[in-house]
Amino acid sequence: MNAFTSKNPDFEQAVRASFARQGAMGLLGAELATVEPGHVEIALRFRPALSQQNGYFHAGITTTIADSAAGYAAYSLFAPGHEVLTVEFKVNLLAPADGERLLAIGAVKKPGRTLTICEFEVIAFKGEKRTTCAFGIATMFCLPARAA
Amino acid sequence: MNAFTSKNPDFEQAVRASFARQGAMGLLGAELATVEPGHVEIALRFRPALSQQNGYFHAGITTTIADSAAGYAAYSLFAPGHEVLTVEFKVNLLAPADGERLLAIGAVKKPGRTLTICEFEVIAFKGEKRTTCAFGIATMFCLPARAA
Amino acid sequence: MNAFTSKNPDFEQAVRASFARQGAMGLLGAELATVEPGHVEIALRFRPALSQQNGYFHAGITTTIADSAAGYAAYSLFAPGHEVLTVEFKVNLLAPADGERLLAIGAVKKPGRTLTICEFEVIAFKGEKRTTCAFGIATMFCLPARAA
Amino acid sequence: MNAFTSKNPDFEQAVRASFARQGAMGLLGAELATVEPGHVEIALRFRPALSQQNGYFHAGITTTIADSAAGYAAYSLFAPGHEVLTVEFKVNLLAPADGERLLAIGAVKKPGRTLTICEFEVIAFKGEKRTTCAFGIATMFCLPARAA
Numbered sequence: 345m346n347a348f349t350s351k352n353p354d355f356e357q358a359v360r361a362s363f364a365r366q367g368a369m370g371l372l373g374a375e376l377a378t379v380e381p382g383h384v385e386i387a388l389r390f391r392p393a394l395s396q397q398n399g400y401f402h403a404g405i406t407t408t409i410a411d412s413a414a415g416y417a418a419y420s421l422f423a424p425g426h427e428v429l430t431v432e433f434k435v436n437l438l439a440p441a442d443g444e445r446l447l448a449i450g451a452v453k454k455p456g457r458t459l460t461i462c463e464f465e466v467i468a469f470k471g472e473k474r475t476t477c478a479f480g481i482a483t484m485f486c487l488p489a490r491a492a
Numbered sequence: 493m494n495a496f497t498s499k500n501p502d503f504e505q506a507v508r509a510s511f512a513r514q515g516a517m518g519l520l521g522a523e524l525a526t527v528e529p530g531h532v533e534i535a536l537r538f539r540p541a542l543s544q545q546n547g548y549f550h551a552g553i554t555t556t557i558a559d560s561a562a563g564y565a566a567y568s569l570f571a572p573g574h575e576v577l578t579v580e581f582k583v584n585l586l587a588p589a590d591g592e593r594l595l596a597i598g599a600v601k602k603p604g605r606t607l608t609i610c611e612f613e614v615i616a617f618k619g620e621k622r623t624t625c626a627f628g629i630a631t632m633f634c635l636p637a638r639a640a
Numbered sequence: 641m642n643a644f645t646s647k648n649p650d651f652e653q654a655v656r657a658s659f660a661r662q663g664a665m666g667l668l669g670a671e672l673a674t675v676e677p678g679h680v681e682i683a684l685r686f687r688p689a690l691s692q693q694n695g696y697f698h699a700g701i702t703t704t705i706a707d708s709a710a711g712y713a714a715y716s717l718f719a720p721g722h723e724v725l726t727v728e729f730k731v732n733l734l735a736p737a738d739g740e741r742l743l744a745i746g747a748v749k750k751p752g753r754t755l756t757i758c759e760f761e762v763i764a765f766k767g768e769k770r771t772t773c774a775f776g777i778a779t780m781f782c783l784p785a786r787a788a
Numbered sequence: 789m790n791a792f793t794s795k796n797p798d799f800e801q802a803v804r805a806s807f808a809r810q811g812a813m814g815l816l817g818a819e820l821a822t823v824e825p826g827h828v829e830i831a832l833r834f835r836p837a838l839s840q841q842n843g844y845f846h847a848g849i850t851t852t853i854a855d856s857a858a859g860y861a862a863y864s865l866f867a868p869g870h871e872v873l874t875v876e877f878k879v880n881l882l883a884p885a886d887g888e889r890l891l892a893i894g895a896v897k898k899p900g901r902t903l904t905i906c907e908f909e910v911i912a913f914k915g916e917k918r919t920t921c922a923f924g925i926a927t928m929f930c931l932p933a934r935a936a
């Protein structure tokens with residue numbers, strides 16, 4: 345894993361404030377577990393309202409926290425006064441997201457002035473067992489906040 | 493758009509029953525708008541609980557209904573006794589998902605015995621204006637239900 | 641298919657000149673078949689040097705002309721003095737690329753100042769038969785030429 | 789990196805024999821550098837015939853060896869009598885592929901009976917400098933050879 349330096353001395357506060365404004369994270373019950381420069385983790389406890397038809401976490405829900413983790417991993421490096429937008433991402437669902445909770449890990453692979461490329465992985469925890477249930481790549485856009 | 497024939501005479505009922513079992517669709521408030529062989533549309537009204545940090549629909553939420561629309565487009569063609577799993581998908585977010593409601597359209601591009609490839613598009617409706625805010629490609633797996 | 645207007649009155653000449661500088665297109669024997677604003681087609685005749693292990697076109701070769709078609713579809717819209725770079729793409733190989741020739745069709749889905757999103761499709765021609773053997777989505781970057 | 793066991797005691801010979809049948813690898817001048825269970829590396833020296841319009845390796849060429857490396861990483865695990873097909877892949881081009889040679893590294897992330905998911909990365913070597921110029925994810929299909 346690479347080590348990155350943020351252009352924002354208050355990056356953690358900036359990430360937490362933005363996360364708190366995401367209604368969707370509240371609806372799901374997602375929590376910001378780790379905020380480091382270029383590395384963000386989001387945790388989510390299972391409940392039936394997050395399920396697909398067989399009782400596992402819905403792939404879209406798994407993907408939602410993965411997209412947020414990747415987006416905030418990018419955002420954590422940005423200078424103050426900028427916003428992050430997801431340009432695109434690709435996800436492979438490797439196994440059913442079966443567990444009491446998920447942890448989505450977003451990490452910057454390549455920072456850039458305009459585009460930041462991130463990797464992400466989602467791990468399902470069931471008792472003692474850890475299963476990587478999703479992983480992917482996301483392209484993030486850094487936008488001056490006045491344009492957002 | 494291609495025309496497909498389902499292997500399930502009760503495909504619409506099968507799709508609706510499976511959709512009703514997805515807790516996540518209920519949590520979001522998503523509705524099954526159209527169910528045709530190889531073509532499914534899902535509608536979602538905006539509310540702040542579905543937002544990202546700037547007040548638009550969260551990209552993950554947009555993607556969640558797109559993934560479901562694509563999955564059910566594939567599932568609508570399957571013979572009875574089979575389940576659908578998302579292998580992977582890729583989505584480009586073309587514009588902020590800004591509107592009163594979203595419509596996710598999933599359509600089969602290439603059906604297959606094991607894998608079915610789908611396209612999807614999500615349209616945001618704001619007053620008179622329609623904006624394609626996302627589009628992508630998904631690979632779906634057809635699994636005998638006993639193995640699911 | 642959308643209709644687009646190029647910012648370059650000499651867009652066709654610009655595309656043809658850039659294509660001619662791509663050594664890889666010459667190595668493959670690819671030809672620029674159609675150049676319209678936001679829409680470019682590239683043709684490629686089969687020969688064994690383009691094959692994978694079973695005698696079809698290699699997926700990478702199929703993808704190479706698809707990437708070029710998409711890139712030039714974007715580039716055809718750019719103002720003079722800009723270059724195109726592929727940020728990322730995703731391709732599904734729908735069927736073996738079995739035929740005497742391939743046609744790769746690249747088309748702009750959403751133009752933008754910095755990023756242009758394209759769709760592409762590759763068709764294999766075998767006698768009277770046409771098979772879509774690949775399709776995908778590409779994100780292209782518009783770069784001032786001095787920075788290239 | 790995970791360690792995998794091949795179902796084919798002669799996996800290296802099987803990979804090398806299949807690689808030798810790929811006309812496209814010969815056309816490019818690509819060489820099989822490393823063959824381990826679930827991990828394959830392919831090397832390619834630069835020459836102008838492999839270039840895009842600015843003199844770097846063409847993104848399609850970079851991607852072609854990456855697809856082959858990922859495909860053979862999957863294939864190296866298969867039981868005798870099976871073929872590998874690329875279902876789909878996604879690649880991000882992180883930097884210009886500027887160098888005297890490329891090394892494409894394909895590695896299995898998750899093996900499976902039908903589908904094997906792989907990661908890949910391409911490194912450009914220029915003098916002492918190493919640059920990761922591409923990385924991505926590929927979904928591979930295991931097909932009984934009689935059906936190929």
